[in-house]
Amino acid sequence: MNTITGIICEVPGAGSAPAILRRLTTAALAVSTDGFALSLPVSPTTVIGPETLPFTFAVSGTGLFRERGRVRILAADDWAERLAPDEPRLGDLNGHYIAVRRRGNRTELFSDRAGLRTVYIGRTEYGWIFSSRLDVVCRDVPDAGIDWRTFGSRWLLLQQCSHRSPVRGAVKLPPNGRFRVENGSLTVTSSPWMKFDGVTDAETVAGTIAAFTAPMDRTVSLGLSGGLDSRVLLSVALSSKVPFAVHSFGERTDADVALAERIAAREGVPFNHLQQPFPSRDRCVALMQEYVRTSNLVDGAASSVRLDQYPLIIGGAVMLDGGNGEILRRQFLQRAAVTASDDLRHRRTERLFPAFTLRRADIFSGPFLREMRSGAEEDLHASLHSLPPPDEIGLADFLDGWSALFRIPVVACDEQGRLDGILTNYMPFSQPDLLQLAVRLPERERRNNRLMKRIIREHRPSLARFPLVKNGVRYPYRLTTLQARAWSALARRFAHSADPFLHRFLDAVKEFALDTLGSAATARYDAYDLAAVRRAVEGYYRSERRYGGTVNWWLAFEVWRQGIENEKAGH
Template sequence: MSWIFGYNGIITETIQKKFDKFDTLPEKKILNERLILLAGGNHKTLFYSDSKNWIVSGVGIIADDSQIRLMSRDDWDKSFANRLLPELEGHFLFIYWNDEEIIFQSDQAGLRTIYFYQTETGIFFSTKLKLLSSLLPKTELDFYTFGSRWKLFNQFSHDSIIKDVKKLPPAGIAQIKNNKLYLKQNKVSSVISTKSPADLLQVIEKHLKIIIPDELNLTLGLSGGLDSRFLFALMLKSKRDFLIHTFGSETDPDVLIAKRAAGVIRKNINFIQTSESISSDFLSKLLEYASVNELIEPVSSFQKLIVFENEYFRDKVIVDGALAEFARRQFLNRLLFKGKKLLMNKDSEGVISHLTLAKPEIFRKEYVLQMQEGIKQQLSDIFASHNNFIEYQPEQFLDQLIYDYRIPNYFGPEQSRLDEIVLSFMIFAQKNIFEICKHIPLQSKVNSRIFYNYLRENYPMLAKIPLIKGGISYQFGSSTIRSFIVTKLKKYFSNDFSSGARIIFLNGLKEYCYEILSEREIKNYPPYDSDKIIKIRDGFYEGNLKLANDLDWLLSFELFRKGLKID
């Protein structure tokens, strides 16, 4: 990411040495009587003003004369002068300061954030949790907060998972003044009437016509999934110039279907092949990935995500189709179908079982109890603040839950990581598009009707090609329930591609796993249940391939712990 690292307070010799030891060369450095501020990384996602004392890390999107464009430095300067930050789209962290105070603001969705650590003499701040954790006398995981991040679909709070560290929430404003930190949310409320699929198509088309710098090209990642195919059709219809890319191995079902879809349109597709080899360089990058992704995905996913370091993306702006599920009413359907009564009754304990993800039990009982208590409290707090919303509009409530908690806690860390190496924007994470999706009648959204209908009407040849979900194919036009059942059955009776790739990945790391998951290393971390960990490690490498998921997540946690030096 473009990054920011700083300190406000009494600058002692010890404080100064901490910054002198910083091993990354900043693009911008501010040093005055009470402020040290370093900023650097990807110059395409870093903007600043020497004369007006502001810095931005991230990507801004602004509407002007019915057009949408990526924000330039001049755009940021005007927005700062007019205090328009809450109205801007994109993902960014904005900082400005004077002799009296420092103000931090995050985007509405919370895709970018910043962390704070207060000492007796001042306050450190950084967009990188890893940087801040290195300053703590002892880095400890807050299991009460961490529980939902580890055991559920995503974390259901905006608190930091590291003790003594505070985090800026979505639409957040932080103020440092007189050596005190103040945090609050400044969400822009929207009063929106009922919307139609046509309203959604219109605003997405407008975003896909986004004006970008002349030296850059727009590129869409095309997979075998429905969402990228829908955006592909919309971009074709817009008649603008754009590229498409796909990546993976040559036998990856997503790659095969993406090539087929591009072929029927006679559109060239840029195929970037990922490597299955594991080098020492890859291992150091894997550790860095685990340190910054905050356990949103298992480390095996990095084998594909490393592709964004490819030269192809150096002069591109990536259109990211994530979160299109908002337009398909697809999020948290397991809870809606199987646990709706529990949801309506605001039964926190009952709802938990419908939000869990398959993760290994690797912690001792007392830490598990802390996580369970934290989860129940987080859900209870959410239910209390959305009382009537849940009762009368459960589907809208679940979408709001995703916007409020999944975007910042799941998509946020990866967006921050990507900002360091590429330029991208996520269409469906924009506040106005989310609000339109939320206010389209339910019957127009369910079973992906908007997407299916658009493809059938405008590009029927794309409607004849099957879709891919989790490495498994299913028929175009399938309902939500049918596609779920088909992919589940196919996965049960066959070795799906994604499972095979994970096994190959873990087998290639056997020596490394035994090294970092040795009995001595395990016993050095008190929360670990060493017996369970050894059973997972040895069981997989002795042939029980069903333990691949558990080992993948175990390895992820241990690399995250090592990267942040958690005790």
């Protein structure tokens, strides 16, 4: 279990913190006193402060500081200097991290500005437990259980629309936030960081992208697909002096992988094809349990195997990923912008609900579904009203600001913790300095990929000769956003829509799925529409492949809730 986990003992006679922590993890303890114990990931992203300081600290993640047109990854001395003052100096940092500081009997935890990492904390019989894994916190929190109102937007909408924990008894650290535990009480604070004022230009944004593509004194492994965002990073990397290679995940025949390999060969860049052999049945189940409980339902169960490639990145390289480049292309929430612009301007939550919906699986019974829907509407309303009015800042900045403040951190915060347990990595387009610039860049520069294609043209115009790939469909580089969307939609109409990888995964976990379906724990679980679950699972394994998506998401939820409920549903 490669995670941050800490114990704070405050109850006399409840046992020592190290003994309690060793019951939860076999990992070595980074800090060990009677009242406080901490374990951390065995990873290049872990920093532990020296014992010579008047306080104890540890960091999991990657702190980035911009200087001289590049970024520097913070080392132990940097963190010690920044965490020494009562009010730590973290406001100018990029990157993603959780910092833990212990001074006397006060324990504090800090998250990065954008909220790309998080941690959960809960009250226990001995004091407090905190962890970057929600299921670990639930092991020692009495009566921990799903908060169905908070969980509602996580299941029914694009992502959860709040920064609260979806589990009763656990508190989530929000973006730019601080936990302080002292004298038996928990204080949670968070400071707004995004400003909706000022204007920037394309040159400033391009220079910032270049800085995040060039970490000092490090080699880079750049994730390259057939998409535009990773190609922008490639164009910048090719014009820099940073040593780098590119990598791609997936089958070599996949459209993204094939195009990435072709581009790398033409541009003379070292290319690494990363593809683990498909795992055994038992390994599939183990990967699913680990992934789902770590990422908290950010994706379906099959992604556990799709994403089991990161350990193949070798040599200590920093992995860069082009995720969330959409924010510089005005692509987030396009469906809402096109179909419900007037409702967005007036923030009419009920009418906007369909535009924010993402259908996962219809597996819950009526009473629970109504509670989820009510909570989802409430959280969507609150999130939309936490920003300045669209008429004041413009609809484009409103949508991209909402995405930066809610979508990006909620989707990233748990999965990023899992990745940080494996290797040093970050996403240039997700950095708060760049997210801030995105809402200050005139909308015309964001639309139709204008800024992104300009960067490619100025840094490596030869990259414009290659087509682009979106959702497995190739289309000409020259197309506008609208033309590309129409091209892809037309291609998908005539394409075979089955996902062979999903079916291979579901076939591998068939025994687990059917055993779980037939268990007493599943039969008595009130939240399920049991008839719908049985129809989907039994139908799928009778070769009704249309139920594949439902089974994928049901498995994810079932494995997740077993972890939350301390595996009382054991099989």
